Structures are given as C-alpha cells and as structure tokens.
Amino acid sequence: MRGQKEKLTIKQVAEAAGVARSSVSRAFTRPEMLSPETVRRVLHAAEKLGYVPNQTARALSTGRHGNVALIVPDIANPFFPPLIRAAQMEADRSDFCVFLGNSDEDPKQEDKLVGRFVGQVEGLILASSRLSDERIRAHAAQRPLVLINRDVEGIPRVLIDSGSGVREAVAHLAELGHQHIVYVAGPVTSWSNKQRRLAVRKSAERLGLKVDIVPAIVPSYDAGREAVTAIMTTGATAAIAFDDLTAQGILAGLADRKINVPSQFGVIGCDDVLGAATYPSLTTVSNRSVEAGKAALSLLVELLQSQSARDIRYVLDTHLVVRNTTIVHKE
C-alpha cells in the first residue's frame, strides 16, 4: 500500500542502466561529456525508477546548494508581499529555492535568522534591514549579501528612491493652490522616512509652501487616524503621509469629522499598496517593490556567478499616481 521508499541512489540507476555511477552523475550534470546514447539510457532508467538526485549530497560535494535567503522585517506589512513574490519568481528562473525569514522588526531576531540560514544558502537578501551597519558588514563578509532600502557603502544594494515621487506630490499640491501642507512622518529609524521628509521639506521650500511635520511614529491605520487632530490644528489644507496605511487612517479620521476629501482637504499616501481600494481612491507615490525584489535577486545571482565585487548601488525612482484624494479625477 505504501509504495516502495527504498532509498534510490545513483547506484541503483547505474546498475539498471548498466553503467558506472560516475556516468549517471554526468548524465545529470554534464550530459555533453557523454555519448547521447548513454545519456538516454541513464535518463530512461532514472525515470523508470523514479530517481531524483539528492540535493544535499550534491551540495556537500560541490559546495553549492542552490538556495538563497530573504529576510524581511514584517511579512504582514503590505509593502513586502509583492516584493517577496517577485524575488521568488526571479529565483525560480535560476532554479534557486528561497528561505524566507521574518525578523519581526527585531535586530536580534534578524541576526538569529541570518545565522540559521547562512549554512544552507549561497547568498542572502536583507530587505529594510534593522541591523546595524557593523552587523551587516560582518554578515556580508561571510556570504554574498544584497540590501534593499538600506544604504551601506560597499554592500550591493537596491534602493527605492521615493524622493522623486514625493517632489511630484508637493508640486501637485502647489498647483492645486495649497499653500500650507503637513508631512505625517513614519519611523525615525527608517531610511525611507528620512528620504521622504527631506524631499517634502526641500520642494515645499522651493515652491514657497509652508510645511509642518506631524509624527505618526508607527506607520499604521490607527496612527494615521489619531494624527488627524494634530494635522487639523496646524491649519494646513493637505497632508502627505509616510505611507498608504497612515494615509488611509487619515482618511478615516477626516471622515469622522465630516471633512470632505478632496474638496476640503487633500491627502497623499506613499507606496501605492492599497491600489484604488480606499474611498475616495488614494493619490499616492508609486511603489517599486516588485522591481526591487526582482532586481535584488538577480543581482545576487549575478554576484554568485561572477565573483565581481564592485560597489553596486541600484536606484529605482518613483512618481506620483493621481487619484481622487487630491482632486476630483476620473478613474
């Protein structure tokens, strides 16, 4: 009933095909070294027996296991799943398997995960790492490592530059006649938050807009909703939020107060993770997480193949996506 689970090794195949074990091995890894006839015979026998090469043994022998690790701070943050998915698909194209780690925003946990993975992977990707530069460098010294949204010199990294999109956002608000806006900030330790805050500041200054900063600390729906009180006391007529979740909370807080969007107040998010699913649909800054995931993975694969070690810094720019929280806009 249970089917034969007798260990199938290269040996049984060799016997069945009437060749040496090494030929079986070659048939799988370097068929061009064998006569077509031999290859055919081996493959046929293997197929019939249901043989499949033991990945572990192969890894021990060659030193390459065909695995990579991807660690993110929070899978449940909608920013990451598309990134993970893209990385996954790219890995698939190169026959790599990916270990996924969730650090839970905790540097210690992230360190632990790296340790656990490092023995079984050829390289790793750290997305929005919470590790210190030192730890990152230390790990990078062990294995090829690429960073996403973390700018550490000397370590290959892919960065999503939200600055460009945010500048467009400010210009958009200026065009609509807003003269006083507020930036609802995210985590102070976030590289992206810093970028965004600076971009708002600078372009507002250049365009002659007044700008206030309201902290939301943790980027979430609730934080956004609670920030509305502070936002309204500034007297601003529009807000740019650290991310879409925060913006969504702001929308809810505004609705609670019967403040109409966009006619009475304009709102702009960041990362475009909600699509058009808010009401009104959210004007936001585009998200490049898919490209980032894909780029990071292919960069890693490239690094793995050609041991090139030049300093790589891959930047993806963003742009404004105008929907209905800043202007009545057809869809």
Add this chain to the structure above:
Amino acid sequence: MRGQKEKLTIKQVAEAAGVARSSVSRAFTRPEMLSPETVRRVLHAAEKLGYVPNQTARALSTGRHGNVALIVPDIANPFFPPLIRAAQMEADRSDFCVFLGNSDEDPKQEDKLVGRFVGQVEGLILASSRLSDERIRAHAAQRPLVLINRDVEGIPRVLIDSGSGVREAVAHLAELGHQHIVYVAGPVTSWSNKQRRLAVRKSAERLGLKVDIVPAIVPSYDAGREAVTAIMTTGATAAIAFDDLTAQGILAGLADRKINVPSQFGVIGCDDVLGAATYPSLTTVSNRSVEAGKAALSLLVELLQSQSARDIRYVLDTHLVVRNTTIVHKE
C-alpha cells in the same frame, strides 16, 4: 583585510581542543554524553576559531535537514501573510527553517515547487492547495505533508470552518430585520467558498430569509465593485461577501451610487483581513489564519518526531465580528 575564510571543519576544532573529531560532534549534538569539562573545552575552541557546524554535511549524514516548506497560492493575498508569519514563528521555536513557495494559483507551478523543495525538507505544508487530490496523495507518500484549508481524507489537515461565523452573520442580519439577502460568491474551486455558500443558504432557509447568489468569480476589490449592479437588482437589503476584499469593493460601489451603509444597505465580509480600515469599518467573519499556520506547523513537527500516522483533521471555527457596515455600532 578580508578575514580568513579557510574552511573550518570539525577537524581543526578537534585539534585545537585536543580531542577526537567525534567528541567535537557530540559536544554539539549530545553534550550529555561527554564530561562537562570536555564539552567546555570543545565549545571554547570552536568559539575561538569561529567554527559553526556544516548543516549540509550534517543533513547528509543524518537524513534530517531541519527544513520545512510552505507553499501558498498567492503571497500577495492578505489572507496569507499572517499565516506565513505564524508558521514561521512556530518553526523558529523548533529550530526549523522554512522554504516559502508561491504557486501563483497554478497547479503546475505548485507541483514544480514541491519537486524543488522535497529534496531538502523533512516535511511540507500546502496552504489552499490547487493540486488535485491524486497529486497531493502522491506527494504525501514521499514526505510528511499537512494541508491547510483542503480536506483530503487520510492527509493531516487543518481547516478553518467559516460556516460557524457565516451562520452568525445570517442570524445577525435577520435580527436587524433584513428579509432578503445576497451572497457574493468567490472562486468555484475554492473549498472555503463552497462552505460559505452552503452556510448562507442553510441558515437563511432556517430563518426564513430569501437569499440570492451573485458571482464575483475572482475575489477582489474590483470584482466586488462591479457586482454591485447585480446585487441591487436582486432587491436585497444586505450582502455577505466571499471575502473582505470583495466586500470592500461592494462598499465602494455602494458609495458610488450614494447608497448609505448601513442605514440603506448592510454589508458583511469574510476573513477579517482589513481590520477596521474600511469606512465604515467592516462587519466580517473572523479569521483564524494565524492559528491555522501555527497549528499546521506544529502538527508537522509532531508528525516528524513521532511517526504517528492516524488521520488528523483539525478544525478551527469562526465567529462574527460586528462593526459598522451592518449597524451603527460604537467602536
């Protein structure tokens, strides 16, 4: 500059500690077999050299790699990330690493992923598998396998029973005076959809409500929004949607038509993946994906340890979460 990366094996540690290689091995895996003194010496030497056991070699020798695989149809569907996260954390507790696979709703891809993973894992978890029963059984014959939201007899499975919550939803609507409701259906191949549809049907019947079915086919915001036309022509006064995304779309469609929720029309979602982030906040059926992920993983670990093979069917029930799309309700 680059630090010494000379391969550190058990051998160097053995020499440094002045013991046999097997003692080094034991110090790491079965310290209780050694004198405390020896253990200390070995560990000290290992620490000093920066030695860390080679997982691959260990796996080849023991047959256990300490890895499991988790395959989901779509990481980007908000239902899965919390499940993945929970599984991850549970795996961590048992020192397992998890390979994550995204089948992209494609059985072929799912099969391919299983094949790629199976050589490096001790067991796998298939969440909402799109594979045929046969394929699932075939894979289960190779390796311990547990299913989530898929009911195949003989294969250990954990099921989220949305029936209980849906029955509460129907009762809730009946209490509010609704006499004619509609169920906005999801994918026909979905086990969960079937459950939900039946539960709506049966309890509506029992309570004397009229019920119509409107298909949304693919569960998404857009599908929900488009379904509103069909929903309104039925003359119903409330809708239960296959999932929260669909419900959210319905909310938007209703808003487009200036139909007030909940005073003119009631809406209930399923899975509670949006939290209170819709406006009005969505009444929905609770989600047990976190427990499901956790249970599946610990079940798998248990299976791995004690080769018990009894038929396990773990069911998680759900309940209604009342928010503001059915009744004006304080938060």
Add this chain to the structure above:
DNA sequence: CTGTTAGCGCATTCAC
C-alpha cells in the same frame, strides 16, 4: 566517557 572507523550520496580527479 572517548577515540576509531565506516559510510551518507554525489561530483570529480585520474587512468583506461
């Protein structure tokens, strides 16, 4: 308790 030995399954020199 600890050292010695023999594989785990495969890739890879070498000869033939």
Add this chain to the structure above:
DNA sequence: GTGAATGCGCTAACAG
C-alpha cells in the same frame, strides 16, 4: 567516452 577511486564534513555504531 567511460570506469575506478577519493573526498566533501559530519554522525553513528563499535570498541576500549
């Protein structure tokens, strides 16, 4: 082209 032999790093009997 193909076969025989060696070793990847570690664990698991088996002795002592």
